Amino acid sequence: MDNLTAITVARGDGIGPEIMDATLAVLDAAGARIKPEFIEIGESQYLAGYSSGISQQAWDSLRRTKVFLKAPITTPQGGGFKSLNVTIRKTLGLYANIRPCVSYAPFVQTLHPKMDVVIVRENEEDLYAGIEHRQTDDVYQCLKLITRPGCERIIRYAFEYAQNHGRQHVTCMTKDNIMKMTDGLFHKVFDEIAKQYPAITTHHMIIDIGAARLATRPEQFDVIVTPNLYGDIISDIAAELTGSVGLAPSANIGEHCAMFEAIHGSAPDIAGQGIANPSGLLLASVLMLVHIGQPAVAQAIHNAWLCAIEDGIHSAELHHAQSQRIAVGTQAFAQAVIDRLGQQPKHFTPVYYSGSPASNGSETTVSANSSPSELLFKSPKADKKMVGVDVFVHASDTSADFLAGQLSALTTSAFELQMITNRGVKVWPAGFAETFCTDHWRCRFAAPGTNTITHTDIIHLLEALTARGIDVIKTENLCTFDGERGYALGQGQ
Ligand code: NAD
Numbered sequence: 001m002d003n004l005t006a007i008t009v010a011r012g013d014g015i016g017p018e019i020m021d022a023t024l025a026v027l028d029a030a031g032a033r034i035k036p037e038f039i040e041i042g043e044s045q046y047l048a049g050y051s052s053g054i055s056q057q058a059w060d061s062l063r064r065t066k067v068f069l070k071a072p073i074t075t076p077q078g079g080g081f082k083s084l085n086v087t088i089r090k091t092l093g094l095y096a097n098i099r100p101c102v103s104y105a106p107f108v109q110t111l112h113p114k115m116d117v118v119i120v121r122e123n124e125e126d127l128y129a130g131i132e133h134r135q136t137d138d139v140y141q142c143l144k145l146i147t148r149p150g151c152e153r154i155i156r157y158a159f160e161y162a163q164n165h166g167r168q169h170v171t172c173m174t175k176d177n178i179m180k181m182t183d184g185l186f187h188k189v190f191d192e193i194a195k196q197y198p199a200i201t202t203h204h205m206i207i208d209i210g211a212a213r214l215a216t217r218p219e220q221f222d223v224i225v226t227p228n229l230y231g232d233i234i235s236d237i238a239a240e241l242t243g244s245v246g247l248a249p250s251a252n253i254g255e256h257c258a259m260f261e262a263i264h265g266s267a268p269d270i271a272g273q274g275i276a277n278p279s280g281l282l283l284a285s286v287l288m289l290v291h292i293g294q295p296a297v298a299q300a301i302h303n304a305w306l307c308a309i310e311d312g313i314h315s316a317e318l319h320h321a322q323s324q325r326i327a328v329g330t331q332a333f334a335q336a337v338i339d340r341l342g343q344q345p346k347h348f349t350p351v352y353y354s355g356s357p358a359s360n361g362s363e364t365t366v367s368a369n370s371s372p373s374e375l376l377f378k379s380p381k382a383d384k385k386m387v388g389v390d391v392f393v394h395a396s397d398t399s400a401d402f403l404a405g406q407l408s409a410l411t412t413s414a415f416e417l418q419m420i421t422n423r424g425v426k427v428w429p430a431g432f433a434e435t436f437c438t439d440h441w442r443c444r445f446a447a448p449g450t451n452t453i454t455h456t457d458i459i460h461l462l463e464a465l466t467a468r469g470i471d472v473i474k475t476e477n478l479c480t481f482d483g484e485r486g487y488a489l490g491q492g493q
Contacts, residue, residue: 003033004033007068007292008036008061008068008069009024009037009068010038010041010071011038012070012072013044013071013072014265014266014271015072015271015276016071018278018330019262019277019281020281021330021331022281022331022333023069023281025334025335026282026304026338027285029338030297030338033294039055039057039058041053041058041073042266043073043074052084052087053082053087059091062092067257067259067260069260069261069281069288070261071262071266072262072265074268083130089252090123090124090128092254092259093254093256094124094252094254094259095157096120096121096122096252097231097250097252098118098119098121098161098250099119100116100117100118100249101115101116101118101242101248102117103116104242104306107347108242108247108314108318109318111241112218112241112242114219115218115219115241115242116222118222120157120158120225120226121226121230121235122227123154125145125146126144126145126146126228126229127144131143135474136438136439136440136473137439139423139438149379151189154225155172155189155190155193155225159197161223162197167200169200169201169203169222170197170200170222171202171203171221171222171224172205173204173207173211173225173226173234174186174230176206177206183227186227190202207234210224210226211230211234214237214238239264239280244277244318245263245280246276246277246279247277247283248280249262249280249281249283249286249287250262250263250280250284251287251288251291253291260284260291261280262281263280270317274329275316275330276330277314277315277333279333282301286301286302295354296353298353300342303344303345303351304337304338304340304341305337306345306348306350306351307340307345308333310345311336313336314333315328316329383483384479384481385479386452386454386455387446387452387479388447388477389458389461389478390475391445391462393440393442393443393465393470393472394439394473400427400431403428403441414461415447416448419443419493421441422438422441424491426490426491440473444478458475
């Protein structure tokens, strides 16, 4: 029996093979005890007919090793191809995406020399559910799904991460002034969980001012936790602020598997030139080594990398006209790191990783099963009552008043037509002539008074609508949960 840890490795597309070869060369020279299983994913697999960009053998390897070192891949534009990155994260349950973004001034030019931010991005939900529909000639829809267990898991992860890594402050960023139910839930759960970590200070910011402040005063942030889309965007901004998107690693952590990658993409504009910065993937491999219980090797590589940066060695995208430093290619940069293995940085504080196996120590995992009393993953069953239905209708060349006339005539004893909105804004009753309307109408039918309705009532309503030639796109039930409204009002309602 050898003592090598099997890991799955994908060399990826674009600059992927170049930066992966550089990374594996450093891992080999540093004595990482790993046994790579190479898989093909991405562009070649899409073209080979795997519409998801990954074969069954590749899945088998990932499920066997549970550790994935992945170079970036190219997602073909359009053509119905789903993003393989999102598919892998979700299929393997990698709910937490950890993106440390650190400045290396004065050796890497940046406007923000004191920046040291960790972005904890929710990795499975939000608009990345990928549930999209074309509903009318004019209107396309993407569903934003935010769940209580998803919020609890990522937010607890952020607090556990802060606690385990000696960080003092966690900022939550959402857009809950607009999305009061989805982002509102994320914010609410953040406030609930924050109470359980009194030693950590907290703050909530609306994402727009939060992103602006991150861009201008990043030194004010420590750990940031945020839903998927905002996290995706602000982590690229944060990495670029440190000097280059090519510097930042990311760890995608789940209950059973973990994936380590650079945050950047396959950079087709510089592929094949041997000039890409391998640092993002190399630092991701450092996170992987800590995860698989090889902290000493991780530490040696990280410190050697800091030495190379201190010695002024860097890749082309970090170079600038006044630079006194040495721009080198991808392999030469890797060799510079190899040459410094065993050395300690003099300017930067040397990195220390505590000797711990994957499931404890500096590695943060949050299990849905580990402590049910503390982790509120199962929402208590609420008293749910159906009080109405939103019927979405495709109708061109019409007006809100005309449509309301047609629909009011159909109203049964179970319902009354309460309002019509177009793109969310109320256009009936008492709409404004100034409001621009598309061919997509939401017609809200509500039970009168405190009455409730049944699914059969909705079926009868739909039968009556379709009998009149009305093109129903979909319905959404309107429910209360323990008496609390489970749906948003129309804008202007
Ligand atoms: P990108 O990150 O590939 O490139 C953006 C810019 O940054 C380019 O100018 C590029 O040259 C530069 N850059 C990126 N990494 C660099 C590095 N290591 N060294 C030096 N410069 C670097 O983003 P993009 O151009 O929007 O996307 C290209 C492809 O990558 C797309 O198909 C996209 O879907 C895919 N992508 C994949 C991943 C992933 O696999 N995790 C992530 C993001 C994008």
